Amino acid sequence: MTGDPKPAVCVLGTGLIGGSVLRAAVDAGYEAWGYNRSETGAKAARADGFDVVSDVAAVLGRAAERDALIVIGVPVPALAGVLSDVKTFAPGCALTDVVSVKAPVAAAVHRHELGARFVGGHPMAGTSESGWAASTPGLFKDAAWAVSVDPGVHAQTWERVARLALDCGAVVVPVLSEEHDRAVARISHLPHVLAEALAMQGSNGGALALGLAAGSFRDGTRVAATAPELVRAFCEPNATALAEVLDDTLRVLQAARDTLRASADLTDLTEAGHSARIDFDDNQRRPITDIRPGDHDWHTRLAEAGRQGGVIESL
Known part of the structure; x- marks a missing residue:
């Protein structure tokens, strides 16, 4: 051709x-x-x-x-x-x-x-x-x-x-279509959900929190600027896969919360997250x-x- x-x-x-x-x-x-x-x-x-x-x-x-x-x-x-x-x-x-x-x-x-x-x-x-x-x-x-x-x-x-x-x-x-949907739930749809939640937490902190917010908050909430109806349009049709990965993420966050409360320790989360980011960079x-x-x-x-x-x- x-x-x-x-x-x-x-x-x-x-x-x-x-x-x-x-x-x-x-x-x-x-x-x-x-x-x-x-x-x-x-x-x-x-x-x-x-x-x-x-x-x-x-x-x-x-x-x-x-x-x-x-x-x-x-x-x-x-x-x-x-x-x-x-x-x-x-x-x-x-x-x-x-x-x-x-x-x-x-x-x-x-x-x-x-x-x-x-x-x-x-x-x-x-x-x-x-x-x-x-x-x-x-x-x-x-x-x-x-x-x-x-x-x-x-x-x-x-x-x-x-x-x-x-x-x-x-x-x-x-x-394959079903494998695609499970993958994008993790690397596309979940980031939108987390960005929305992170943006809410910053706003809930009031003017002081927003006045102090800088790069990590800006980068972490970038996609929360997407129109809500568009986020719903691509996340909701993938509800099953997205709910499953949200469950996985909640387990990770709950474990981090428990160790933080018990011993003020975030070692497991920070080391695993850093390693995972290196995997992405090295892919x-x-x-x-x-x-x-x-x-x-x-x-x-x-x-x-x-x-x-x-x-x-x-x-």
């Missing part, structure tokens, strides 16, 4: 992530256009020179004509309506998403009978800001972009989705070069490679 023309891309939802996909795809040479439910948002995108309108039938009709890869960039609460539109106007198009949970999205896609050409995706990138104005073509540079390798995923569609992720500047992490991506979509047992082999820290840097 290296010398072939880039296929068309249609983005549904041009907020921070979807808008950044649209910008990056255009920069990479794709024919790309988008839909935004709000005419105000669509107008803002057009003012920046991008082809975005608020007429979903027209956008998806064009996608069907061009056999575009449709990228769903709306939050989970809006997913059913968008999938219904896709089924009505462009049911034969290849389909992916950039939503922060994978298993609930896959289930919704299959309920709408769109699973045959669907491959889930999730770029691990973002800011505390939202909307078209916050989008940027460089958002995904060197980011990990999870691409689902669930059983039944079609190799050609998978490669098409992976190629878009690579062209947007990311590296591809092959992953090395391992290029996957010996598995191709469509190879024998490629779903299982790519999932295991991703599980071991492997990434795809080129196709």
Whole structure:
């Protein structure tokens, strides 16, 4: 596929992530256009020179004509309506998403009978800001972009989705949807919950506490600046996995509280936390070069490679 023309891309939802996909795809040479439910948002995108309108039938009709890869960039609460539109106007198009949970999205896609050409995706990138104005073509540079390798995923569609992720500047992490959701509960959704709780504790300390707050409080609460409805939109659909990791975290904190009360000692927590942070800093991506979509047992082999820290840097 290296010398072939880039296929068309249609983005549904041009907020921070979807808008950044649209910008990056255009920069990479794709024919790309988008839909935004709000005419105000669509107008803002057009003012920046991008082809975005608020007429979903027209956008998806064009996608069907061009056999575009449709990228769903709306939050989970809006997913059913968008999938219904896709089924009505462009049911034969290849389909992916950039939503922060994978298993609930896959289930919704299959309920709408769109699973045959669907491959889930999730770029691990973002800011505390939202909307078209916050989008940027460089958002995904060197980011990990999870691409689902669930059983039944079609190799050609998978490669098409992976190629878009690579062209947007990311590296591809092959992953099973349920394993993705358990992982992001730990490294994405839990940090949001903890940031909210930490921000509350600072505020509860009153003006003195907030006046003394500096780098550690600022950094620890950065994502609490995200709009509450957006935090709910990506955390609540992953409730089961998030509740499990909250239980784990509460056990750690309760143990630290008990030793602090008993002996004014935080050795276990600080040493374990420091070691875990070093693990993150030292983590090395391992290029996957010996598995191709469509190879024998490629779903299982790519999932295991991703599980071991492997990434795809080129196709």
